[in-house]
Amino acid sequence: MTKAMKPVRSLARVLMSGIFVASGIRQLRNPEHFTEHAKPVTDHITSLLERTGGPVPGNAETLVRTNGAVHVVGGLLLATGHLTRPASLMLAASLVPTTAAGHPFWTYDDPAARTNHQVHFMKNLGLIGGLLLAAADTQGRPSLRWRAGHRIGHSRRSVQRAVRTARRETRLAVRTAAAARRLPG
Template identity: 70%
Template sequence: MKPVRTLARVMLSGIFVVSGARNLQNPSRLVPAAKPVTDRVVPLIERTWPAVPTDTETLVRVNSAVQLGAGLMLATGRFTRPAALLLAGTLVPTTAAGHPFWSNDDPAQRTQNQIHFLKNLGLFGGLLLAAADTEGKPGLRWRAGHRIGHSRRSVQRAVRTARREARIAVRSAAAARRLPG
């Protein structure tokens, strides 16, 4: 199954690597479309991280750099689960800014944006699957539960053994008192 996972990750990450590199080199072409989304996000960024630059072009560059870096991590199999989550996070503002079909008056443009919106929704689903994929190994939740269950069973065995040994000691002590001495 490993070759399938590897190939799927490379295929899934390709769009992010290519568009991330392209948009990092030329972010100004995306600024007009991104501005309505960044205008809504900037107050939150300024409250949370006041020192971070909040102009639209810088935010487009940051989003592009994250897509490029996380796309390369996903493609190479390094930190695949966090990379998939990062890519999913970058896809939300990218989709909202790039494909707002709900605001198009032209039916042809509306249809095109709707198709791209749904494509990105499919990519988002694939990224969520990649983020949840443990590559056949047990996840952290299972391992923690298994370890707790193992510890609980060990404690229960120790308690049963201690009770059994206590009963044996009581019987031995009672038998020793009954012996003439």
């Protein structure tokens, strides 16, 4: 990783995380404000969970608070550079229902309200894109896939060297034994 990229990554993470920490705190402090907009999405999520047999949260307010906690924790992890890849994925996943609940621009008849929500919807899509980039960023280090492949290749070469050495040692032992049998006495 180049030294110039580290401050850029850090600044980008802090800038991206700010909106999540701020909105998460608002959701935790005043979930009632968000519950009305979230209700159609939370009802849908609850019915999906009921059908799959998963644990079902109590109500829309509980889901709003949970989403707020995810935003605060994920935003702080992203800002501090700890567990940035899982935090980015967690935030991106939580932003999908948040965007659908908070900015359903297609339901508005008023052109000004429709445009406003469409802008916020597109902004959230941009945030999801940035979060996916952050989730894929290995910070200049080789990816897990590359490291695993490299380790497998290294192990394969080590085994091949050991096999060649064993064959060479075997041939040497056979020659030595044959030479010893030919010696008189």
